[in-house]
Amino acid sequence: MQLHLSGQGSNLGHITNRIEMLLYLYPWVQMVVCSELATFGGWTGNAQPLPSEAETQFAELAARHNVWLLPGSFFEKTDSGIFNTAPVIDPDGNIIARYRKMFPFLPYETGVESGTEFCVFDVPNVGRFGVSICYDMWFPETSRTLAAMGAEVILHPTLTGSIDRDVELAIARATAATNQCFVVDINGVGDGGNGKSIIVAPSGDVLYEAGSAEEMIPIEIDLDRVSRSREVGLRGLGQPLKSFRDRKVDFNIYHRSKENHRYLDTLGPLVKQARGSRAGLDDPAPEAEAVVIPPAPPVDAPAAEPGPAPTGGVS
Numbered sequence: 001m002q003l004h005l006s007g008q009g010s011n012l013g014h015i016t017n018r019i020e021m022l023l024y025l026y027p028w029v030q031m032v033v034c035s036e037l038a039t040f041g042g043w044t045g046n047a048q049p050l051p052s053e054a055e056t057q058f059a060e061l062a063a064r065h066n067v068w069l070l071p072g073s074f075f076e077k078t079d080s081g082i083f084n085t086a087p088v089i090d091p092d093g094n095i096i097a098r099y100r101k102m103f104p105f106l107p108y109e110t111g112v113e114s115g116t117e118f119c120v121f122d123v124p125n126v127g128r129f130g131v132s133i134c135y136d137m138w139f140p141e142t143s144r145t146l147a148a149m150g151a152e153v154i155l156h157p158t159l160t161g162s163i164d165r166d167v168e169l170a171i172a173r174a175t176a177a178t179n180q181c182f183v184v185d186i187n188g189v190g191d192g193g194n195g196k197s198i199i200v201a202p203s204g205d206v207l208y209e210a211g212s213a214e215e216m217i218p219i220e221i222d223l224d225r226v227s228r229s230r231e232v233g234l235r236g237l238g239q240p241l242k243s244f245r246d247r248k249v250d251f252n253i254y255h256r257s258k259e260n261h262r263y264l265d266t267l268g269p270l271v272k273q274a275r276g277s278r279a280g281l282d283d284p285a286p287e288a289e290a291v292v293i294p295p296a297p298p299v300d301a302p303a304a305e306p307g308p309a310p311t312g313g314v315s
Contacts, residue, residue, distance in 0.1 A: 005192030
């Protein structure tokens with residue numbers, strides 16, 4: 001469900017109404033996925049403890065229609081801080097898991113803590129599903145871990161309204177291909193994002209890419225494609241999961257030692273850029289180099305071809 005969402009008020013009524021319409025039009029649908037922070041938007045001031053009244057309404061909706069439901073995520077208020085948390089609701093209305101986003105979108109998603117537990121769950125007689133949220137996908141370790149835990153489909157609610165959505169679409173395709181799984185990447189529109197939700201198959205081919213308006217996306221996926229790809233290779237070629245399993249190298253960069261992070265520690269603090277700043281650098285900007293003007297050519301020398309017009313701009 002790619003829905004037009006407000007970033008200020010509650011979207012609960014709109015989401016439930018659209019899900020009701022979806023299941024009226026397409027009663028064969030077995031699972032519904034909404035975008036990140038769909039219900040109350042991306043403001044931490046709306047954080048509340050879970051279970052909440054909204055989560056309970058979603059659970060009742062799932063039970064009434066006998067569907068699996070991922071209603072996006074909520075800002076969850078706890079004694080340990082605020083988390084970006086996505087509940088997984090089964091067709092009986094049970095909350096079988098709550099996944100906390102591991103990589104808040106810093107330095108923009110400030111005040112949000114990082115989750116530490118991966119989330120996979122089994123749909124009986126169908127297959128194994130994993131959950132990640134938005135910026136998590138920029139860290140391939142998260143998706144690779146879900147695949148290594150057996151996930152055949154990665155459900156990925158996102159809230160992206162920024163100019164890097166095209167990059168995310170490439171990452172979604174790469175994630176599906178390198179992990180030989182389906183990726184269901186659902187964005188919102190309006191305050192909820194700039195759309196372009198995408199569903200990618202295990203060979204990296206796009207099953208569907210939405211536009212920038214509200215859309216229902218009823219689509220069937222065949223999990224036999226996952227097992228076949230992992231058995232014989234992506235398009236009969238590479239078998240990345242088997243190669244990862246059989247690797248002879250351990251990646252020391254994951255051991256947080258001073259030596260391993262020597263370069264990373266030079267990158268400066270994780271902060272939002274300010275006007276006139278050079279992010280991450282304490283030293284002032286270097287002085288501009290002097291401009292050397294070449295001497296004029298002799299009078300009898302042929303004239304040079306004109307160069308491009310000068311350009312300039314501000315940031």
